[in-house]
Amino acid sequence: MTTLADGFDRTRSWLREHPMALDGALAGTVFLCMVVGSFAEPYGYGEHGPRFRVRTPDERSLVLMTLAAAALVHRRRNPMAVLAFTSVLTAAELLYGNRPAPVAMAAVIALYTVASRTGRATTWRAGLLTMTALTGTAMFFGSTPWYTQENLGIFAWTGMAAAAGDAVRSRRDVVEAIKERAERAERTREEEARRRVAEERLRIARDLHDVVAHHIALVNVQAGVAAHVMDRRPDQAKEALGHVREASRSALNELRATVGLLRQSGDPEAPTEPAPGLDVLDELVTTFRQAGLPVEVARADEGARRPAAVDLAAYRIIQEALTNVRKHAGPEAKAEVSVIRVGSTLEVTVLDNGISGRMPYTRAESAALGPDAPRHAAGDTAGPSGAPAPDAVAAAGGPPHEIGGTGHGLLGMRERVSALGGRLTTGPRYGGGFRVQAILPLTARSGEDT
Numbered sequence: 001m002t003t004l005a006d007g008f009d010r011t012r013s014w015l016r017e018h019p020m021a022l023d024g025a026l027a028g029t030v031f032l033c034m035v036v037g038s039f040a041e042p043y044g045y046g047e048h049g050p051r052f053r054v055r056t057p058d059e060r061s062l063v064l065m066t067l068a069a070a071a072l073v074h075r076r077r078n079p080m081a082v083l084a085f086t087s088v089l090t091a092a093e094l095l096y097g098n099r100p101a102p103v104a105m106a107a108v109i110a111l112y113t114v115a116s117r118t119g120r121a122t123t124w125r126a127g128l129l130t131m132t133a134l135t136g137t138a139m140f141f142g143s144t145p146w147y148t149q150e151n152l153g154i155f156a157w158t159g160m161a162a163a164a165g166d167a168v169r170s171r172r173d174v175v176e177a178i179k180e181r182a183e184r185a186e187r188t189r190e191e192e193a194r195r196r197v198a199e200e201r202l203r204i205a206r207d208l209h210d211v212v213a214h215h216i217a218l219v220n221v222q223a224g225v226a227a228h229v230m231d232r233r234p235d236q237a238k239e240a241l242g243h244v245r246e247a248s249r250s251a252l253n254e255l256r257a258t259v260g261l262l263r264q265s266g267d268p269e270a271p272t273e274p275a276p277g278l279d280v281l282d283e284l285v286t287t288f289r290q291a292g293l294p295v296e297v298a299r300a301d302e303g304a305r306r307p308a309a310v311d312l313a314a315y316r317i318i319q320e321a322l323t324n325v326r327k328h329a330g331p332e333a334k335a336e337v338s339v340i341r342v343g344s345t346l347e348v349t350v351l352d353n354g355i356s357g358r359m360p361y362t363r364a365e366s367a368a369l370g371p372d373a374p375r376h377a378a379g380d381t382a383g384p385s386g387a388p389a390p391d392a393v394a395a396a397g398g399p400p401h402e403i404g405g406t407g408h409g410l411l412g413m414r415e416r417v418s419a420l421g422g423r424l425t426t427g428p429r430y431g432g433g434f435r436v437q438a439i440l441p442l443t444a445r446s447g448e449d450t
Helices: 002-017 019-038 059-074 079-096 104-117 120-141 149-229 234-262 278-290 308-328 363-369 391-395 409-419
Strands: 040-046 049-054 295-300 335-342 345-352 423-428 434-441
Touching: 019 059, 019 104, 059 079, 059 104, 079 104, 079 120, 104 120, 104 149, 120 149, 149 234, 149 308, 149 409, 234 278, 278 295, 278 308, 278 335, 308 335, 308 345, 308 409, 308 434, 409 423, 409 434
Parallel strands: 295 335
Antiparallel strands: 040 049, 335 345, 345 434, 423 434
16 A cells, blocks of 8 residues: 555646646546547437437537647646637537537646636636537537537537636635645744844843843943052052952852853753842942942832833843943042833933033944934043042053943843833033933833843
8 A cells, every 4th residue: 555655646746747647637538538428329218317329420520529639738837729729610510510519528637727727707708609609519500409409418518627627726825825824824923033042142142231231331440449559558459459359259159040041941050040120239239338439328129019121131231331430530529320110101210410512322332322422532532721630440450441341231221121112311510510211111022021
């Protein structure tokens, strides 16, 4: 059975690759059926139905049957031309044959081909014209009375051929439409999967940047302070080194947790602690206070149910904003953080009174933030009098705008806020300092609450 099925499949595949061979075999079969049918002639009815006697078809009928069968070889290439040709040969046989040979079989096959390979409107027109022309010729100009069964048979066979061809075409169209929808759905799923992967990569990249920028900036500043006061005030240097150790430990822990998101779900080293949020804001502020940045916090978000994405975004925005203050605003700067619920939004604001006219981002960020953003210049970190930063900050590795500058801080904030459908406003304050304000919807977009 398996061998027989395999042979059948191979034969069908070969015939699909060579349609002319299939049409040639069909033409030969139709010719054989027409010749066999032309030898039988009904002459009456008996007890068991119609009676037939053997007759010999004339040469004209044989020529017409041969031409009609040969035309079927080209039925796929020119279905309308083959239908017209076989219909003319059938009409000629009906007009001039004493007992017409079944040349109409070729016209029936041609009409089926037209119906299966063209549209429904064409099928209706071609089918009605063929049925009317052949049946009318047989009834009114043939050699038999108009009411004979042979004439009604021409009408029935041509009608069934048109209906069968239209049904085959409709089924083929339905199957192709189903395949197309399946392929389109597969492409859509792949595009959606790639989009989600890209979004997840961007989110992890933002988290890594926030963690590294925050902690490394603190380590840089504290290490510079320790190096500056090591000889004169060793106690203060020891305290600064302790802050360096604590900041580096926190950075390693957060990096481990963030990179752990890339592990397999069954990996025992995957993180089990939740992502940071506003619930641990006090701990974040404490690290900055220990680094020498006075920070005041005002909160009015009691009872606000924060989606995880909004909670993480608010935490990271405050973290990045305070890191920029510590890096760029100068040693005498102070910061104010406010978290306020206003209706269905959460407003997060970070203010500082640092160096007037400073620029806490690079040329790349300035270009991305738009024409209203102040431009980066070599003297952005100097105060109104152009005085350089104090020695302790200089010892940390250079002017404030160079300490740990990656050029992605404000861009990362804006991407986070935009992903949640919120709004971010940044810019210098009147009279000095800088202001960062994010308005986050408490109803996160679908797919962001992770």
